[in-house]
Amino acid sequence: MTDKKILFVEDSPTMRRIILNSLNRIGFNQVIDAENGVDALEKLEYEEVDLIITDWNMPEMDGEELVKTLRSTPKYKNTPILMITTRGMQDDVLNAIRIGVNGYIVKPFTPEILNKKLSELLS
Amino acid sequence: MEQRTDMSAVLKKIEELRAFLKFGDEIFPFISELFLFIQDIIPLMVKINHSIKDSTNRLPTATDNILSVSEVTESATQRVMDKLDVIMAELDEFSRELEAKPHLENRIQRIQNEVSEIMYVLQFQDITTQQLEHVNRILQAIYEKFTNLFDSILGVKQRTKVGGEILSAMEKEMKGTDFQQESEQFRHKTEDKVRLNGISQEDIDRLFGS
Numbered sequence: 001m002t003d004k005k006i007l008f009v010e011d012s013p014t015m016r017r018i019i020l021n022s023l024n025r026i027g028f029n030q031v032i033d034a035e036n037g038v039d040a041l042e043k044l045e046y047e048e049v050d051l052i053i054t055d056w057n058m059p060e061m062d063g064e065e066l067v068k069t070l071r072s073t074p075k076y077k078n079t080p081i082l083m084i085t086t087r088g089m090q091d092d093v094l095n096a097i098r099i100g101v102n103g104y105i106v107k108p109f110t111p112e113i114l115n116k117k118l119s120e121l122l123s
Numbered sequence: 124m125e126q127r128t129d130m131s132a133v134l135k136k137i138e139e140l141r142a143f144l145k146f147g148d149e150i151f152p153f154i155s156e157l158f159l160f161i162q163d164i165i166p167l168m169v170k171i172n173h174s175i176k177d178s179t180n181r182l183p184t185a186t187d188n189i190l191s192v193s194e195v196t197e198s199a200t201q202r203v204m205d206k207l208d209v210i211m212a213e214l215d216e217f218s219r220e221l222e223a224k225p226h227l228e229n230r231i232q233r234i235q236n237e238v239s240e241i242m243y244v245l246q247f248q249d250i251t252t253q254q255l256e257h258v259n260r261i262l263q264a265i266y267e268k269f270t271n272l273f274d275s276i277l278g279v280k281q282r283t284k285v286g287g288e289i290l291s292a293m294e295k296e297m298k299g300t301d302f303q304q305e306s307e308q309f310r311h312k313t314e315d316k317v318r319l320n321g322i323s324q325e326d327i328d329r330l331f332g333s
Contacts, residue, residue: 014200018242021208025239057253086253108246111239118272 004122005030008053009040009066015027015107019084019114024113029053037061049079051121056085056092064099071100080121084109120122133292134162165289169296177267177309182266189259193252200248203241210238 006028010016016033023031032047034040036058052070054064063083071077080084080102085092088106096104137158218231279286 012197012252014197014245015200015202015249017204018246021211021239021242067150086250107250110243 002027002122003030004028004050005032006047006051006053007032007034007040007043007047007049009034009037009058009063010053010055011035011058012055015055015084022111022114025111027117028118037063037066037069040066044076051053051080051082051094051118052076053084056083056087056096063087064095064114067096067099082117083122132290133165136288139163165293166296169293170302172293173302174305174309176273178313179266179269179273179305181313182262182269185261186262186266189255189262193255196248197252200245203245207238207242211235214238 006023008016008019008023008031010019010033016035020031020033032043032049034043037054038050038061040054041061054063054066063085067083070079070081081100082103082105083096083101084105084107086107087114093104100107103121105113105117214231214235218228218235221227222229276290279290281287
């Protein structure tokens with residue numbers, strides 16, 4: 001069990017349940033979810049989080065725009081961001097690194113990979 | 124064959140134009156080529172126009188079907204997840220009750236892992252939905268392109284008399300040409316074979332009963 005708080009941003013209800021379930025099983029019980037970038041920014045106005053997990057392709061505000069916005073906000077300049085996405089081309093990964101993403105997982109993922117990445121980013 | 128007469132009238136006008144003008148030696152071969160080109164291209168355009176209209180009419184149905192697939196798979200996946208959540212909760216409870224029996228607890232853990240793996244496999248739903256959405260966006264873009272193209276054709280028709288006459292002649296040619304066989308083949312190839320929600324089981328039973 002960990003006291004770290006995680007926000008995950010994902011538009012697919014299926015993926016939201018999978019990620020929430022995984023995080024709970026890994027030991028994260030303080031988890032907030034958001035449906036897209038706009039929703040995430042609204043929730044971050046009154047929530048402090050230790051790590052953000054975000055999808056890339058989302059309506060309204062996608063993951064790329066969300067990361068750019070967060071990185072330009074002093075409060076979230078250094079918060080670890082893990083991207084979980086269907087975008088699996090090298091260009092996508094390079095772009096994610098360029099905008100300030102700290103970890104990257106291509107769907108479909110396994111609980112072991114998620115656990116490993118979270119440990120790396122929160123250590 | 125009134126349609127043929129209209130088409131011939133357009134071509135005849137171009138020929139009259141050619142005869143009427145005193146062409147220089149240099150321009151004449153070019154105009155002759157142009158004339159032959161128009162003569163060849165019009166029947167071809169009539170055919171293409173028909174095929175494109177046929178295909179374009181099918182696009183909204185195809186995009187609707189793709190949307191429906193995404194909705195159905197999402198709903199089914201959620202139902203599977205509901206059941207998996209219930210199983211997981213039961214196993215957690217069972218595991219707590221069996222704390223004193225490690226061998227049984229290990230078995231429960233293995234079952235929990237299997238259930239968890241099923242949960243992860245369900246990621247396919249999000250992935251396939253995103254792939255289908257991509258296909259849908261392409262189909263919608265094609266549909267918009269073609270509808271814009273048809274609008275432009277209307278514009279051409281209205282802007283110049285010659286354009287109007289050529290396009291009217293083409294339309295009449297299309298009406299006069301027997302595309303039925305081609306249309307049948309196209310319909311067969313693009314037929315929607317998953318025809319859900321068309322009739323209820325009660326209606327089917329009623330039909331069998333009558």
